[in-house]
Amino acid sequence: MFGEIAKTFGSNFLMSYFFPASTLVFLQLFIHSISPNNIQPVWDRMRSGIQILVAMSASQLAASVLLAATIAVLFQMFQSAITKLYEGYYRTTLVRFGGALVLISLCGRWVTPNSATMLFWVASWSSVMLLSGIVQIALVRRHRSRFSLLRQEIGQLGPDDPKRLMKEFQVSRLYPPYWDAVLPTRFGNIIRAFEYHPQQLYSIDPITSWPRLISVIPDSYQRLLEQAEFQVYSTLNLSLVFGVCAWQLTTSAALRPSELTCVGALCSALIAFFVYLGACPKAANWGEVVRGAFDLYRHDLLLQLGVVLPKTPITLVDEQKLWRLTQRVTYYLEDPGPSLSFSPTSWAIKDASAARSANPGEDTLTPE
Numbered sequence: 001m002f003g004e005i006a007k008t009f010g011s012n013f014l015m016s017y018f019f020p021a022s023t024l025v026f027l028q029l030f031i032h033s034i035s036p037n038n039i040q041p042v043w044d045r046m047r048s049g050i051q052i053l054v055a056m057s058a059s060q061l062a063a064s065v066l067l068a069a070t071i072a073v074l075f076q077m078f079q080s081a082i083t084k085l086y087e088g089y090y091r092t093t094l095v096r097f098g099g100a101l102v103l104i105s106l107c108g109r110w111v112t113p114n115s116a117t118m119l120f121w122v123a124s125w126s127s128v129m130l131l132s133g134i135v136q137i138a139l140v141r142r143h144r145s146r147f148s149l150l151r152q153e154i155g156q157l158g159p160d161d162p163k164r165l166m167k168e169f170q171v172s173r174l175y176p177p178y179w180d181a182v183l184p185t186r187f188g189n190i191i192r193a194f195e196y197h198p199q200q201l202y203s204i205d206p207i208t209s210w211p212r213l214i215s216v217i218p219d220s221y222q223r224l225l226e227q228a229e230f231q232v233y234s235t236l237n238l239s240l241v242f243g244v245c246a247w248q249l250t251t252s253a254a255l256r257p258s259e260l261t262c263v264g265a266l267c268s269a270l271i272a273f274f275v276y277l278g279a280c281p282k283a284a285n286w287g288e289v290v291r292g293a294f295d296l297y298r299h300d301l302l303l304q305l306g307v308v309l310p311k312t313p314i315t316l317v318d319e320q321k322l323w324r325l326t327q328r329v330t331y332y333l334e335d336p337g338p339s340l341s342f343s344p345t346s347w348a349i350k351d352a353s354a355a356r357s358a359n360p361g362e363d364t365l366t367p368e
Helices: 002-009 011-033 042-054 058-077 079-087 091-111 113-156 162-174 186-195 197-202 206-214 219-255 259-304 316-330 352-358
Strands: none
Touching (some): 058 079, 079 186, 091 113
């Protein structure tokens, strides 16, 4: 059965979405089986929970797999939002929305006292949102202070000091180049750092250029990109699964104190945190692959766009000017004028005279 799923959806889908979703489903079954309502001793409850999972019937297993597949599709649909959540983009939204829900749940206890348990769960979830937002707001200040301190340390080093280049490299992998672009999480700053790489080095806008760059990247390198990307997604989704279980067990322990639920909540929270930490080096690896894509294939993109390139070698400053002119078309939808010429890729300008006629006044060539 799992082999058919792999053929249908692919190994990336299985590892990044289906495996975390299956983990969530079976953890929920296990948590339900060790409910504090069960009067058995702790170890007996754990043993009975494992036995329930092992002794599942074929129909129950099929229903669990179907539920896991549904959750996996939801993971896939909301992957961008999950990634941005871990990057720290939603800190203000979490504070506002979480605070509003806390007030609503507190006021609801007087309006509908019969729904106290449900409102307690709502208050618990909204409190987590509010606390997460507050912590992220505090962390963004900490990271920005650290970024400023690191830049000051680099400025104190001489231009020929070997330590300066190493320090520059380390900071460029940990933080984006600008103070106001620093995010509240380590993971988010690693992502931001490689997102700014093409813009900082080549003046290439990464947002508009990336979908176009993908079309000229060879299949072998695209597989490296996908593998690095989905490794990050699988780790984030698994961290989210254990985080949800930690919240659920903590709320259950608050309603019905139990030694097992307290220990389970602590273990789930620790696993979620350490899995998140594991996502940071994977994000760094993903970043190196993305940087390599721009470094290796940006000229192929210019050729595919039909930009008439100079025949003589150009400097990095010249290339930055060329990209700024090119993106006046792709990004700003403006005509760059005579300073930039295009030639369809089907045209083969092989001699210098034809190249000069395509772009008078410059020694140019076009893609074959």
